[in-house]
Amino acid sequence: MRDEARRNYCDDAMNISQAAVRSGLPPKTIRYYEDIGLVDPALRRDNGYRDYGSRDVHLLRFLHRARNLGFTVADCRALLSLYTDRKRRSADVKEIALNRIADIDRKIGELGEMRTVLATLADKCHGDERPDCPILDEFAAGQE
Amino acid sequence: MRDEARRNYCDDAMNISQAAVRSGLPPKTIRYYEDIGLVDPALRRDNGYRDYGSRDVHLLRFLHRARNLGFTVADCRALLSLYTDRKRRSADVKEIALNRIADIDRKIGELGEMRTVLATLADKCHGDERPDCPILDEFAAGQE
């Protein structure tokens, strides 16, 4: 029985770059997550290489997607603990998601306001060689 | 003629905490912006305190608004340099504004996608005491 078979006996064992490809996270980031304790330290082979199984990749992919959805690492920590907690309340997870949605709505609202201002100004600006510019005039004026 | 009157003779002179209140930026951030050369070094009173006038507050307020709306410090630098350049072409300013509008549209699009995913998941989640949770199920599933 080979060494890696002993460690991750039910499935494909792989080293960090394979886990990176499968999870979508760069190797550096995987090590970083281990460093900060976001994931448990990986098993090691005799040569010191980290050894990942599909369950590890599972979690890493989970993290990759959550981060892509704008959850902070702290959010991910909370989500993971709920994820691995067999007694978790789905209400707790929902609350985290709803908070994120509220954040997103606020940001979208702010961006929409800025867009309106900029679009209005850009529309009024003749955009030629002359220095007169309603955009900058607006920045200078209307302040308090 | 008083000292601060000599420096900011047309209007109210103020120290950094007043400028902070009026611009919305914390004093630390104002000093930081001075440090990195985003704004010119503030005038100093005889006691070494920074001395701000309403024109400075104008600029700081502008920075506050722009940063809040997702413009990077580098963006702000470009906008400010056009703002203070008497020979600028209004076309240059307009181009920056149009680029920012495109950025904003992209960001709004991304946030909208995130929101859709999260809202769908949160909606499906019953959010009660039971551990079943479509949000976590979704994170866990669809792998590979």
Add this chain to the structure above:
DNA sequence: GTAATCCTTCCAGTAACTGGAAGGTCAAGC
């Protein structure tokens, strides 16, 4: 055998602040 490509650790740097220590200044109250 050796070159390329992994892997490891550690140290530094990024953006854009933010907090804290150490010390000088100022305005108010007694």
Add this chain to the structure above:
DNA sequence: GCTTGACCTTCCAGTTACTGGAAGGATTAC
């Protein structure tokens, strides 16, 4: 006049979430 507390200054360190690079060992391909 003196103290107290709230300012102000500078500088150094820490934050978030990585990312890059150097130094050195292991594996693989030819």
